Amino acid sequence: MIRWFRAAICAGLLLTGTNAVSETTYSILDFSDLEGWASDDHAAALEVFRNTCTDLNAPDWRSICAAASDFKDPQMFFELLFRPVLIADGKDGLFTGYFEPELDGARAPSARYRHPVYKMPREARQQSVWLSRRDIETTSVMQGRGLEIAWVDDPVELFFLQIQGSGRIKLPDGSFVRVGYGGANGQPYRSIGVELVRRGIYKSHQVSAQVIKNWVRRNPIDGLELLRHNDSYVFFREVSKVPAHRGPLGAMNRSITEMRSVAVDPKFTPLGAPVWVEKDGKIPLRRLMIAQDTGAAIKGAQRADIFFGTGDEAGKAAGKLKDPGRMIVLLPIQRAYAMLPEAVL
Template sequence: MTPASAETTYSVLDFSDLNGWEDDDHAAALDSFRNTCLDRKEPDWESLCAVSGNIENPRAFFELFFRPVLIEDGQDPLFTGYFEPELDGSLQRDGRYRYPLYSVPPEVRRTGSFLTRRQIEENGALSGRGLEIAWVDDPVELFFLQIQGSGRVRLPNGRMIRVGYGGSNGHDYRSIGVEMVRRGIYEPHQVSAQVIKNWVRRNPAQGKELLWHNPSYVFFREVSEVPAHRGPLGAMNRSITPLRSVAVDPRFVPLGAPVWIEKEGETPIRRLMIAQDTGSAIKGAQRADIFFGTGDQAGRSAGRLRDPGRMLVLLPIQRAYALLPEGEQ
């Protein structure tokens, strides 16, 4: 990992500085770590991965081989949550299932950019090109499926297909919640995913325009080879684990690294998680998105989350101290 900017600062802390560290289930965190550690090809990470397979005391493993590093870039810390939605859909378009999930158009693969959300949806720019993976019955749920980046579609016969992030149209993500606050529709503390959904459904014409405020559009790929009992694939192409996997900004946090989460708010979280995913809205050294699982209950829990706190990255010891300025190492 290289410093993301000149303003980034690094502080190496002790495990005694982590609030609630001794009370966590370190064995559960170690299981998640093993799920992706083989994908780290650097020698120090490979060595730690090899050692992790024969550990009797998971907490001692982390304390012996890692050091917690607080990485700050001047931005306020922010924790949110995400989940894997389940939508009702069909492999054929009909009167109920009218809203398509598209695979990546060839021109996006070539150039990395494409039309805006409005242009795609309002003008039907992709219709008739054979890019449809499935059709669903709710455009609002489809919008939030794109924000989550992965999900499952329940077909009329009960079979599930799983879709994952395939690419995007290259436009920056804009928060609908922030825009609703800017327009005076809600106060910041009132905004959640469910509140946005309800408002858009009550105000269909204005709601469609509101969703078009976010020009970013996500394309999917089918990943049904992942068993239904496993989590969706994250950015490391491995299944992620509820409340043990977190999406981060890889400019600051290396994928596969353990991260210690101290989320404040109404329901504080003190937990060791693994950085196994990314997201278009996850930007900054202290920005993290916690994975809550699959389905409506996970969605309600994730949608309520918008809290401050702090995140510390557990790095191999030599790697951690190498980030400090000369004289502090």
């Protein structure tokens, strides 16, 4: 599942950093070095690991996945077959959160449900850069073509659905339509939070997803214009094979799990690998999670986005998260040692 700068929202919608390139380093740790390791629910982590390990094709991963099917002691499973590896690229650790939005909508338009959730048009798929958000929303280019999956009642929530990249739409009869990322117009993402700061409306530390939503709703005309400051536009596809009670699809095309799935940068962390999270901040977290997702703003060896679940409460919790810490990747033993420089071996 691709989410367009989802984590930029959760982290205050400010993209910061440096262009300096640092060397990537690898350090093998002991499980005793993982703070809180013995107290975690390893069985819960193992169940989530099993959900995607069958998609790992390398021989060492396949052997471990086969062993996962009937291993009796979950903690021993991880300790016997993996080694903790701290991967560093010179940047501080940063944890943010993401969630699956839930919107109110209908299969047909009405006075209440006026804002369409679109499938990707053919010509947009054929071009690397297509029309801007303003063109899509204010012209007739999308009309009369049967591209609507559903209509929702809130344009602000629809905007944030596009940032998250997936979500559920609750229909009037209580059933749900789940939608996933279906493509984008190729236009550059422009941060709404940065624009509010540039205009002097808020200070950078004040900006969050909820603050943006509240401002747009208090200023409906200027608010819609503000949203159109972001030229990027995301289209969706209906994900009918995922039951409503399960999590949305992640980058591995499997349902992700609340507070056990994490989005990572696959340049550093293999998708499907267990990762030990040591998140600091007001509410510290020490937990074994599985790298099952990615995100456009998740870049770096120590950058991760924790999945908080579905709905408003999950969104509020995810939106508050911007904490330091460290992430340790659990790798098959031979693979872990193969990453060390020869001088260390």
